Amino acid sequence: MFIYALKRLIYVLPVAIGVSLICFMLVHIAPGDPLISVLPPDASADLREQIRRSYGFDRPLPIQYWIWLKNVFQGDFGTSIATGRPVVEELRKAIGNTIILSLIATLIGFFFGSLFGFVAGYHRDTVIDKIASFISVIGVSVPHYWLGMVLVIIFSVQLGWLPATGAGPGGSSAWVWDWTHIKHLILPAITMSVIPMGIIARTVRALVADILSQEFVQGLRAKGLTDRGVLRHVIKNTAPTALAVMGLQLGYLLGGSILIETVFSWPGTGFLLGQAIFQRDIPLLQGIILVLAMFFVFLNLIVDVLQSALDPRVQRG
Amino acid sequence: MAASAALMMSTALVTVVAAQEKVLRIGMTAADIPRTHGQPDQGFEGNRFTGIPMYDGLTNWDLSSADKASVVIPGLALEWAVDANDKTKWVFKLRPGVKFQDGSPFNADAVVWNVEKVLKKDAPHFAPDQVGVTVSRMPTLKEAKKVDDLTVELYTTEPDSFLPINLTNLFMASPTHWKTKLDAIPASVTDPAERAKQAWLAFAGDPSGTGPFKGVKLTPRERFEMVPNKAYWDPKRVPKVDRVVLLPLPDANARTAALLSGQVDWIEAPAPDALPQIKAKSFTVYANPQPHVWPWQLSFADGSPWLDKRVRHAANLCINRDELKTLLNGLMGVPKGTVSPDHPWWGNPSFDIKYDPAAAKKLMTEAGFSASKPLKVKVQTSASGSGQMQPIPMNEFVQQALKDCFFDVELDVIEWNTLFTNWRKGAKDESARGAHAINVTFATMDPFFAMVRFTSTKTFPPVSNNWGYFGNAEFDGLISNARTTFNPADRDKALAALHKRIVEEAPFVWVAHDVGPRAMSPKVKGVVQPKSWFIDIAPMSVE
Numbered sequence: 001m002f003i004y005a006l007k008r009l010i011y012v013l014p015v016a017i018g019v020s021l022i023c024f025m026l027v028h029i030a031p032g033d034p035l036i037s038v039l040p041p042d043a044s045a046d047l048r049e050q051i052r053r054s055y056g057f058d059r060p061l062p063i064q065y066w067i068w069l070k071n072v073f074q075g076d077f078g079t080s081i082a083t084g085r086p087v088v089e090e091l092r093k094a095i096g097n098t099i100i101l102s103l104i105a106t107l108i109g110f111f112f113g114s115l116f117g118f119v120a121g122y123h124r125d126t127v128i129d130k131i132a133s134f135i136s137v138i139g140v141s142v143p144h145y146w147l148g149m150v151l152v153i154i155f156s157v158q159l160g161w162l163p164a165t166g167a168g169p170g171g172s173s174a175w176v177w178d179w180t181h182i183k184h185l186i187l188p189a190i191t192m193s194v195i196p197m198g199i200i201a202r203t204v205r206a207l208v209a210d211i212l213s214q215e216f217v218q219g220l221r222a223k224g225l226t227d228r229g230v231l232r233h234v235i236k237n238t239a240p241t242a243l244a245v246m247g248l249q250l251g252y253l254l255g256g257s258i259l260i261e262t263v264f265s266w267p268g269t270g271f272l273l274g275q276a277i278f279q280r281d282i283p284l285l286q287g288i289i290l291v292l293a294m295f296f297v298f299l300n301l302i303v304d305v306l307q308s309a310l311d312p313r314v315q316r317g
Numbered sequence: 318m319a320a321s322a323a324l325m326m327s328t329a330l331v332t333v334v335a336a337q338e339k340v341l342r343i344g345m346t347a348a349d350i351p352r353t354h355g356q357p358d359q360g361f362e363g364n365r366f367t368g369i370p371m372y373d374g375l376t377n378w379d380l381s382s383a384d385k386a387s388v389v390i391p392g393l394a395l396e397w398a399v400d401a402n403d404k405t406k407w408v409f410k411l412r413p414g415v416k417f418q419d420g421s422p423f424n425a426d427a428v429v430w431n432v433e434k435v436l437k438k439d440a441p442h443f444a445p446d447q448v449g450v451t452v453s454r455m456p457t458l459k460e461a462k463k464v465d466d467l468t469v470e471l472y473t474t475e476p477d478s479f480l481p482i483n484l485t486n487l488f489m490a491s492p493t494h495w496k497t498k499l500d501a502i503p504a505s506v507t508d509p510a511e512r513a514k515q516a517w518l519a520f521a522g523d524p525s526g527t528g529p530f531k532g533v534k535l536t537p538r539e540r541f542e543m544v545p546n547k548a549y550w551d552p553k554r555v556p557k558v559d560r561v562v563l564l565p566l567p568d569a570n571a572r573t574a575a576l577l578s579g580q581v582d583w584i585e586a587p588a589p590d591a592l593p594q595i596k597a598k599s600f601t602v603y604a605n606p607q608p609h610v611w612p613w614q615l616s617f618a619d620g621s622p623w624l625d626k627r628v629r630h631a632a633n634l635c636i637n638r639d640e641l642k643t644l645l646n647g648l649m650g651v652p653k654g655t656v657s658p659d660h661p662w663w664g665n666p667s668f669d670i671k672y673d674p675a676a677a678k679k680l681m682t683e684a685g686f687s688a689s690k691p692l693k694v695k696v697q698t699s700a701s702g703s704g705q706m707q708p709i710p711m712n713e714f715v716q717q718a719l720k721d722c723f724f725d726v727e728l729d730v731i732e733w734n735t736l737f738t739n740w741r742k743g744a745k746d747e748s749a750r751g752a753h754a755i756n757v758t759f760a761t762m763d764p765f766f767a768m769v770r771f772t773s774t775k776t777f778p779p780v781s782n783n784w785g786y787f788g789n790a791e792f793d794g795l796i797s798n799a800r801t802t803f804n805p806a807d808r809d810k811a812l813a814a815l816h817k818r819i820v821e822e823a824p825f826v827w828v829a830h831d832v833g834p835r836a837m838s839p840k841v842k843g844v845v846q847p848k849s850w851f852i853d854i855a856p857m858s859v860e
Binding site: 035045047050051054055082083084085090093128135149152153154157160163165166167170171172173262263265267271276277280290 | 348349353358445446448449452453458514517518535537538539540564565566567570571574575578579580766779780
């Protein structure tokens with residue numbers, strides 16, 4: 001087990017370097033001027049060159065990459081062009097906010113997704129199955145952005161029950177787990193949970209239906225196990241795949257959603273990424289993409305290790 | 318028992334005081350709090366919300382009238398004049414008795430210090446990240462020298478009568494307060510440039526200017542709070558609210574929802590579709606034509622169809638701008654030129670920009686075009702962008718309108734930042750992809766931004782934004798005359814002569830002026846929406 005985890009960890013290194021290279025190249029290939037946020041269009045050519053030099057954009061790309069990578073390994077992601085603040089500070093805050101939002105959304109999505117999936121799979125081809133499947137299809141089909149707007153219109157504008165934007169009355173730096181702040185979390189978390197809920201529900205439904213049709217289940221029943229006992233075995237067999245799907249979904253959510261975080265002005269990584277793109281803030285963009293990509297890499301690692309712990313056959317494979 | 322009763326009473330008292338606090342909450346279109354150290358970014362929205370409220374320039378904008386054109390007025394300088402013998406030397410007499418919010422005096426040393434923060438590279442407080450947004454808005458300012466405590470000399474690289482207008486963009490930050498921040502940087506930070514950078518960052522979190530508001534709490538990307546500077550030097554602009562909270566809400570629908578749900582009292586640029594709902598809920602929508610132009614800037618490169626003046630005039634006469642205004646729910650001004658007829662730079666041009674399709678068709682026929690032989694033109698635009706209003710529906714409207722006058726318009730829609738970058742490269746550059754016009758909106762508060770950069774042969778790409786290569790000796794002469802006419806009234810006359818000729822030669826198709834729509838709760842009183850990109854928060858109150 002330890003050897004397996006170690007081997008997986010070593011695989012992460014080339015992946016990380018590859019990811020860093022790709023994200024560096026992508027942001028530099030994209031059209032547009034990275035100095036657009038600090039220079040008005042009327043800036044003279046001399047001034048433009050002076051600022052370009054001060055940010056190091058006059059150097060060849062391989063040298064820029066090498067300097068950046070060296071600094072990243074020392075925990076220095078550079079300084080945001082647009083704000084002048086260290087990228088690490090910006091990231092730390094945004095990641096914290098996105099973790100709060102995505103964990104709650106994942107919990108909601110996993111709970112309801114598993115519930116609907118299980119119910120649908122267990123009562124396959126009945127009305128209950130159709131209703132649960134319909135809800136899960138809606139979940140994966142509905143556009144996030146639209147759902148967020150609808151929820152805001154109903155619960156904020158019309159009913160006035162929940163706030164429309166922001167991460168609390170005093171901003172996210174004053175976040176505490178009380179009702180005043182949790183109110184700000186409800187609408188974005190529900191909006192964010194809908195897609196994972198649908199995906200998990202569909203996966204679990206297919207798994208449960210498949211497991212129930214297997215011979216060992218008939219064997220369990222023949223042995224005299226009650227429905228509850230059979231169910232326990234079904235859950236145990238469903239868990240590794242459901243967990244893998246949840247891990248991937250959590251990865252997606254931790255990446256933040258540009259649309260959801262923008263609609264709700266939630267100051268997470270998606271919101272930050274959106275702004276970095278619009279401002280061509282290259283150091284910030286590189287930092288966010290690298291960190292988000294590494295989220296995926298490490299989540300996959302954790303899921304792999306967990307899966308192998310739950311089902312040793314995975315290790316052998 | 319007594320202690321807990323006292324605690325309850327004090328809590329109740331604090332609650333009552335907090336409840337009585339008059340707070341004005343503003344939802345901005347910016348995605349981040351504009352920089353707070355005195356030279357804001359985020360375009361003019363930055364100047365509007367973290368510049369003008371907290372700082373003053375030597376000259377300020379008059380934002381007190383909704384009817385008259387907004388003009389430059391004395392700010393921290395009481396009067397100024399160019400030297401009779403040396404036209405590159407200006408003498409500014411400073412306002413006495415003004416103090417920064419930290420209590421230190423405003424004087425000639427402070428002016429010199431603030432000029433040096435962006436111009437003197439070896440100054441200990443030189444701030445490279447403030448250079449871009451500042452120096453380009455005062456391109457000829459070279460240096461400042463103290464004469465006495467209340468007199469300062471400013472030098473320009475060439476005679477430049479626009480300097481007093483440019484100086485509205487140089488906000489005066491407190492040198493004493495900055496020094497306090499510098500002294501607090503740990504000694505372990507030894508690099509002077511790094512120390513200065515950290516001092517500016519600390520200053521941004523706890524700024525000190527001479528303005529009517531003082532910044533007290535900055536949460537980057539989320540909120541910024543300001544409280545009144547009760548000792549402000551202009552009694553008419555001592556704030557009436559207890560606190561202003563700025564919130565970046567870049568999405569128009571999110572801003573609108575925040576207003577409608579009572580989370581904010583004021584939003585910039587509400588979602589146009591939501592205007593009826595906003596008005597139905599008793600919110601007030603303010604709008605007034607801004608010094609802003611939504612144009613097609615035309616190419617004068619070889620082979621461009623716009624080289625024929627008849628074609629340029631025809632396009633300007635073929636757009637029913639009142640109809641476009643209806644399409645935009647009334648949220649645009651109908652242009653008569655780059656500036657409006659009530660502006661000192663108007664100049665009474667002989668070409669009247671209006672809707673006259675018969676005259677347009679006649680001109681096009683004379684130029685050799687007809688319905689069966691339309692003129693093909695390609696226009697580069699974006700799907701969105703700062704100041705672009707609603708570029709796609711507006712361009713499609715113009716495309717359809719011009720079709721009636723024998724134009725066959727092709728729209729080349731590209732991403733906003735790319736378009737903005739292309740603007741600098743010019744019509745002859747590969748990036749123009751054969752376009753004959755570019756649709757980039759611009760501000761017109763300053764003569765250079767409004768006119769000079771589009772009509773001088775010295776501003777051909779890549780030097781500045783004369784994308785279409787429009788210019789000749791006549792225009793260079795008019796510009797030179799305006800730049801070297803130092804009496805303000807005469808300078809305005811010279812600028813009016815320039816504007817007159819620009820409208821007559823029509824290097825643009827003028828389509829709209831933005832009106833800077835903003836929606837406010839009826840609780841907000843004392844609002845004056847001037848004909849400006851800016852607005853004065855100080856006289857406002859919250860019921």
